[in-house]
Each structure stands twice: as C-alpha cells, then as structure tokens.
Amino acid sequence: MGRPLKTKEDLHVRIGVLKGMAVMTPDALSSVAYATDQMEDILAGLIIATSTHAYVTNVLGFSMLGTSIIVGLAFLLFFAYRNIIRRYPLGGGAYAIGINDLGKYWGLSAASTLIVGYTLTVAVSVAAGVDAIAPVIPFIAHHKLLFNIILTLLIMIVNLRGTGESASVFVPFTYVFIGCIILLGVSAVIKGLLHPTIIELPTYAGMHAVQGMGMFLFLKMFANGCSALTGIEAVSNSVPVFREPSAKRAQRLLLTLVITLSLLFFIVSSVAMVHGLRYNPDVPLINQESMLIFGTHGIGYIMTVIISISTMCILTIAANTAFTGCPALWSSMARDGFMPRWVLHKGTRLVYSNGIVFLTFISLVLTICFDAQVDRLMPLYGVSVFYTFTISQLGMVVRVLKERKTKWLLSAIGSATGVVLTGGACLIFGITRFRDGAWLVFICVPAMILAFSRIQKHYMQLRQDLKYDLTRPMQPRKESITIVPIASINKSSVSALEYAVANFRNVIAVTVIADDSEEKCRQRTDKIEAEWEKLNSGIRLVVLHSQYRAVGKRLQRFIEFELQTYPPENITVVIPQFITKRWWHKLLHNKTGNILMAWLVINKHIKVMTVPYHLER
C-alpha cells in the first residue's frame, strides 16, 4: 500500500478543490448519465398508455421541468450544506447536525440512512460499471459476480493507498467526462444554429396530452431523477481531507459541484428535449445524443465511443464517493462511541483503512447476496437521500431558532422551506416506492439505530467498569510462585528453567510421573531425581505421581491443594515447549504442553506462558 506516513505528514496528503472533484463528485455527476433516462422512463410508459392519441409525440418538456426542479433543489442543498460545513469543520454532515442540534436518535437515524446509501452506492456503481463492459467482453458477461468483486477490491486498494493517490487516479476520468458533456452541449448549440430544421420542440398538443398524468406519476418521475444527490452529502462528511482552510475549500468544492452538476444536467436534458429523443432501455440518452450530434462515422463515431467509455468510467468510480464519505462518517460516529473503535483512527497511509475495508466487506456481502443484481435495492436510495437532507435542514432550523443571530428569521424560513420540500420528497418517495423496496428502510434503519445504541452502551459500561480509582493505592507486592512443569531434563526444559530463574522471583520445577506400571514409575522417579541432582540448578524439584495418568489434572490438584498459601492470581505456569520444524512432526507429539495450557486456562486465575525451544531439524 506504499510506505507508511507520519502523523505530521497529514497536511501534505490533504487535497484541494481540483482533486476533491475527482474523489467526491463522481457519484453526483454520474447521475447525469441516467437521471434524465429515468424520468423519460416514466413518461415513456405514459406515452404507450395514451398512444391512441396520434399527436402525443414529444412530451420531453416534462423531463425538462423535472430537471429544473432538481437543479433548484441542488442549489437549496448547497446553501444548507454550506452552513453545516462551516459549523462542523471536522465532518459528520447530517449525522453531526442531528446528534448535536436535534438529539441522539435523529443523528443515528440520519447516519443509518446515510450508511445504507453509501453501501448501495458502492454495490450499484460497481455493478453498473461491470454491466456496461459486459456486452463488449463475453468473458466478463459470464463471470459478472467475479468481476464485481475484483472491481470492488481494486477501488478498495486505490483508496487504501491514501486520499491523494486515489484522487490522482480518478482525476482524469472525472474531467474527461465533464469535458465530453460540455463539448456535447457546445456542439449541439452550434449544430442547432447551423441547421435549425433538425430541432423538434415539444408541441403544446403533446404536453396537453400528458397533463392528465397526475401528481403521483410526476412525483415518481421527480423522485427517480433525484436518486443521485447523495454525492452532495459526501462533501460535508469529509471536510478534513481538504487543505487548510478546509471548510472554505469544502464550500468552494460544493459550489463547483452544484454548478457543474446543473450545467451537465441541463445539457443532457435540453439536448434530448429539443431533438425529441425518447427513452430506450438499450441506448441511454447520452449515447443517442452523441450519435445525433457527432454522427456515426469517422471522428464523430470516435467521439461517441469516448463519451460512452467515460460515462461507464464515471458510473464505476461513483463508488469512490462512498469510500471517501462513509469511513469518515464512521470515524465521527466512533468518536461518539456508536461504532467500534477500530474505525476511529487512520491507518498507516493516513486514511481510515479499517473503515475502507469494512465498507468493502459490507458491499461485497450485498453484491454476493443479491448476485450482482443490486438494481432492486435502488428505491432504498431515494428515501435515504431525502431523509438525510430533511434531518440536516431540520437541524439548521432548530439551531437558527436557538442562536437567533442576525437575519435569523430569513435563514429559518429558508431552511424550513427546505425541510418541507425534502421532507415531502422523502415521504413521496417512501410511499410511491414502498412496495418496490423502500419498506426495507423501515427494517434496516431501526435495527441499525438499535445496534449503535447498544454499542454506545457497551463502551459506557466498559469505561465505568475499567475506571481505576487513582486515590486508592496500588496493592503492595504479594508472594508469588512460578511453576515450570518438566517431563524430563532436556535442552528445552533447561532453557525454560533458565528463563524462569532469570525473570521470575520464586521458581519451582514440577514433574508428573505417570506410567502404565508402578515399577516403571519408580524407575523414572529415581532417574529424574538423580539427573536433577547433577543439574545443580538451585531450584526445588517436586515429583508428583499421577495414579490416573492425567498430567494436567494432577498439576491442577497440586496447585489447588499444595499452593494454597499463594494468592491464586500470583501463580504462573511456565511451560517448556519445543517447536518442530516440519508440519508432520507436530502430529508426532503428545502436545502435553498445549493440553496443559488449556487445562489451566479453564481455571481463570492461573497464568500460563510457554518458552519455545526451536528445533534445528
């Protein structure tokens, strides 16, 4: 993963707005590639339903209306998140605002929905990337799941190498995509000016025909178009990855993102509108547009191919937004005790390595469980996006009302409008897509909130239980005894004895004699005692006999009955153990040492350690 980075190098690996665009915006920008299509999808259904009316040919004006509303919403969110970033420069976004301004459960619910969104982003983006390549390379088409896994792991590795590194990798893809769409828009305008006849504006008759489409369908279209606003939240979660002044840079990135997103979205939607392009499940609108504007021959064809490849890339690296935002969110949560401590700190490359690996793990589980057919989870997205927005704006309202700074009323009204709009959208989404999968949110989110609360409770209890009263003096040193059980006098046991004598205060050696016949037991006792005499170690040897030939049990009884004077927590057993060199040699030994350890560890108070003696051959 590259050389470890020092803590003080943190400032050097931070990024600016330029690279920030590469790591945080792909999720939002890639929505341009499908948001218009998804709105058109609803309209296409409607056109088919009312196809008896011959004059229903171009209803794209409605998708343009949807685009405008979504762009307006994006700007509203920009203002909201600008405030959040200013107020929470350490990141955390909707979670931080929820926890601090609204209360624990509001914050946790925002965090849960965000996590759902992030996890899905990874799974869905990678699947979209693989789906896009599959038709071209049959081998990938036959091993989709495998390539999903490989791609996810690749993105994980890039991220584990550090934020700066991952930004460098993704920068070209992002800017090529932005450049392509802008080029498309410019070319469309030029072409429109040169050949005004090819423009096919929506007719009033067409618009009139679908006027009766009803609020429900329109909202469904709108909700579909909104599904990719998650990217905006990600910026507010990862403010500290920017160079100082990080809050300012984050806000600047947010503005750049919203403007770019709006521009691209307008280009795609309006080109589709003025040329009366229709939704086609096999050819995305972007491809239709590039074929129309650039043609299907020569340099035009190359342009079309470039656009479709860059679209594919941006769809895939959308996953990266989650890899930047989610571990940062988890770290914020871990700081408050709602997530395991191991996601709190940064790894050797100054990114939240554990969080990144954990996110990969979850999204791989999702991918494998749903066999890379993650499309079915898409409805969960929308609910989570809007819920998060609602929470953050609600938090802003509460805060403004509490603080009552200058222009508080205006600010409160602005945020309250946001609450109503996004809250409404959330409700609509929840209702219209309830049966499609949004209901899962009502199971996942409460379950996650419960888990987070239990985790916090555990950490609080732990802190209490481990708290040491510093006014109480440490216990004075008590008597202690160290037992070295030996089977015979050999290099391994002597090295253990030497170690024990050098390190421990009070050492005795113990040997347990157990043989099939009493005769042999006596012989062995005499032999070991004679050898012990010769060794002249200065250590007392206790010879025990086990009538039941169970070394561990006999030793335990010795400890229990004959070492009663010692406090049980100060009894240590030091086991000599020779380590064989080849695997099959292990099968040839009694493992008395290991069995002994297991025996003694059952008795909670006896400490056991081994002194390994490594065999040469």
Next chain:
Amino acid sequence: MGRPLKTKEDLHVRIGVLKGMAVMTPDALSSVAYATDQMEDILAGLIIATSTHAYVTNVLGFSMLGTSIIVGLAFLLFFAYRNIIRRYPLGGGAYAIGINDLGKYWGLSAASTLIVGYTLTVAVSVAAGVDAIAPVIPFIAHHKLLFNIILTLLIMIVNLRGTGESASVFVPFTYVFIGCIILLGVSAVIKGLLHPTIIELPTYAGMHAVQGMGMFLFLKMFANGCSALTGIEAVSNSVPVFREPSAKRAQRLLLTLVITLSLLFFIVSSVAMVHGLRYNPDVPLINQESMLIFGTHGIGYIMTVIISISTMCILTIAANTAFTGCPALWSSMARDGFMPRWVLHKGTRLVYSNGIVFLTFISLVLTICFDAQVDRLMPLYGVSVFYTFTISQLGMVVRVLKERKTKWLLSAIGSATGVVLTGGACLIFGITRFRDGAWLVFICVPAMILAFSRIQKHYMQLRQDLKYDLTRPMQPRKESITIVPIASINKSSVSALEYAVANFRNVIAVTVIADDSEEKCRQRTDKIEAEWEKLNSGIRLVVLHSQYRAVGKRLQRFIEFELQTYPPENITVVIPQFITKRWWHKLLHNKTGNILMAWLVINKHIKVMTVPYHLER
C-alpha cells in the same frame, strides 16, 4: 466413559479366557458365517460353466476339502502363535517377532499388513452388520452410511469404556452364536439318524466333473475360505490384557479358539455337504441349513430367526477384535518409536484410548471414501493375513536355528513347513486376486513402512537434539526485563502491573501514544504522566510516541534498540487484556493486545503472556 481408573487397578480390569473369547474371537468365529459360502461361490461359477453335464449336481465335497485344509492351517498357526506368545508376553505378535528375530523392515512390513487387515476388519464387519439389518428396516437401507458411522462410533465407545466392559457387552453374543451353531450340528445329526433319506451325498460323477477345475480355481476357493484367520493374530498382540499368568491364559484362549473355530466350520460345511445345499447370494448357507434342519414353522422358524440374528451380531462385533488388537500393536510400535507417542500409553480407563479413537478415525475415513462399499477391499485381507503368518513363522525358524535348544530340528522343520504353506498361500492369494485389489498392498505397505521409518528417524533426531549434557552447568542467572504495555491507567492495566511486580524481577511499564494529530498526542502524554504520578506504583513508565500510529511496530523498535543491554531471551512482555462477556463485544475492541502478541511472537525470542481481566457485564 466411566470413572478414571488408577494404574494399580490394571490387574483388576484384566480378563480371563471366558471374556477373552468375547473380545478377541468374534473375527475368527464370524468367518464360519461366510467362509463356506465363499468357497461355494467359486464352485457355483464352475457348475454354471459346465452345466451341460447333467450329472454335476453336488460338488460340495470340494468345499469340505477346503474346510479341512483351513482347519489344519488353523492348528498349525496355533502352534506357531503359542510359541510367539511365550516369547513375547508383552504382545506385539508378528511385529515383535519380525523386529527382533528378522530385522526392522520385516517387522514393519508385518505391522503394516496387520494394520491394513485390522482397519479393514472394522470397516468390513460394520458394513456387513448394517447390510444384514438393512433389508428389514427400510430407514437404515436409505441411510446405510450414516448407520455405518453410528455403529462404528458405538463400538468405539464400548471399547473406550475399558476391556472388561467391552468384554461384558460382547460375551452373550459370542456364546449365543457358538451355542446356535452347535445346536444346529447336533440337530442335523439327530435328524440325519431319524430320516436318513434326506441325506444327499456328493456323487463321484459330480466330483469327477469338477476335477478339471484346475489348481488355480481350487486355490482361489481356498484363499477365499481363509480370509478370516486374522482373529488368531489378535490374541498374540494383546497378551497383557489377560489376568496373570497372562501368557498361559492367552495360549489357552488360542487353543479354545482354534478348537471352537474348527468345530463350527466343520458343522457348517458338512451339513451343507450332506444336504447338497448350493451357494445362493441372497440366502447364506447358515440360514439355508437352519431352515432345512429346524423347518420354517413354529419353534423351528424362531430358531432360524435367532440363528440369523446372532450371525448378524457376530459379524458386526468382529470389528471388536481389531479394537483389541490394533491399539495394542500400535502401542508396541510406539515403544520402538515407529508410531506417534500418543498411542503409547493407556488412557484413564486403562485402554489405549488414543489408539482406539485413531482406529475409528481411519476406518471411518475408509467407510466414507468407499461409501460403505468396502467389499471391494476384501482381497487385501487375504494377502495381509498370510503375509503376517509367514513372517511370524519365518521368525520362529530363525530363532530356533539361533538358539538350538532341545528338539530344535523338529521345531525348525515344523515352522519351515508353516513358512512354505502360508508363504505359498500368500503368493497364491497375491497372484489370484492381484487385479481385484491385492495390488493395493504393494502400494500401501511400502508407503507405510516409509512413514514408520521417517517417524522413528524423527524421534531419534529429537532425542539427540534435545539431549542435555548434564556435566555442563546451568547458565548463571542473567539480567532480565519485563515490559507491561498499557494504553491507559485502568483496572485491567493496574491488575497486570500488580501481577508483574509480584512475579517478575524487573518490571517497566510502556505506553505508546499515537493519535491523528500532534496536539492530541501531547494532551494524552500529559494526562497519562499525571495519572502515573498519582498511582505511585514505583514502576518506571516509558512514554513512546509513534509517528506511524503502529503500536506493535513501535514497541518492537523500543525492544530492539533501547533494551539492547538485556539478553533477548530474557525479555518478557506482559499484556493486560480485558475479556468481554458477550461474543459481540469482542467485535468492538481493537484487539491491540492480540495484534501485539502476534507481532512479538514473530520475533522468536520475545516471550509474551497476557493477564486477563474478566469484565462483569
């Protein structure tokens, strides 16, 4: 498995001839149930082949001839093994005689073939038992493999409970079977005397017809009939399980076995002969005979059922012969270093528990690999039986020639005849059944011999490598240091410090500070130093800073560079570790302690131990 037994209780759990019959003879006796059938099988094939000759009706005389030869062989073996038992009262049979009188590889080859035979005995006997019950209970027929496993485990458990116990369990089955066959013989004689007309002796014409069967077929028939002589070897392997004088008792048992075996074998073969019964794969000869003699109604029918049930039982408990013989053989081999040490000693119930479990394991592997279709391995049997006999008699010849006691020439000639007979049989068996599976012996046995030799080599090397030169004094006590790494001052770390101070000679505490920012590092350093002051432990605290946020690495560097004055083998790390109460709590902790242990264990010389602190909730 019952209460543990003391070593001196060994004499009480030994058995006499009566119980010995139950644990060691079922394998040999059960052969009565199929040996005649197997000989008839060959003849039946011949009859079909020559069925154009109308007068070929009763060729059972040939099977009677085979029976006589086999019985003769059994008596020959009795004399051979009587000598072996006298000479090797500690057991070991052909293996012991091979190792001591002929040489290492002779002994090991005998042991290998014996082990092949014993393992097959278990697998084949259990499979035969299950096959016998299967037609009656459909559930068993559908789960044969499962019941094979259950039955094997049952026999294992009975054996683990001790020799005396297993004998008690199997006594009734053995004696009921013997009683049944004798009753059958007596009834047949009575019936024959009362109704001489039913007797249908083989005609000369019939015998003449198959005279051309050729040596090859006859020998094949003979070899088939011999397949169950393994039981005789088992007695010589387990001499020490008998009450004193054990050798005498073992010899007496051997005689009883050979006489009983001959009697039963003659009864079954001759009843079949005088009534002209034919081989029928669906109805064994014993069942045909009991139906003929006792009839198929009323009390006669009950008799038939009893005979078939007891046959079934004896076939199954034949496995027990292996459970008595094989672990004893392994123990003898382990004494010489050819088997892992853990099969050497007896367990708490004074049987070779590890050997019993190991035998069960191997035969279960065989059963599962061959899906309870072990019949295909039957040819291996014959080769192994005769090879073992040959080795043991060859050993006797060599020994007699060496010692030249009284009547040595006669004894040598007797044994040499045995060598020629059994060696010939072995050769015949190997050739006639080579393609049926006997070739496997030529792979298994050399592989096993190689394995045994490598095991012995390892033990010899180990003894050399571990040998401690007692004339060399033990190293004088060197300097040592014990490090207690702590993350903060809490009950867990204080209890580890208290333990370390009480037990070890020289203790220091170390804390590694690593945080995301330098500011925080400084705060934490000040905090822990202030708290340490208050604790007043008398231990030196070393505060380390890790720029790379890697606690393990930093600690290792500290040990390597700052503790150079201490001999590396006398550095101990005592890690405080709190043990959580619920499984999911484990997921919430950094496991720094465990990671640290892994880190330090990589460095071979640093000893690591943990001091657990058990959380209450």
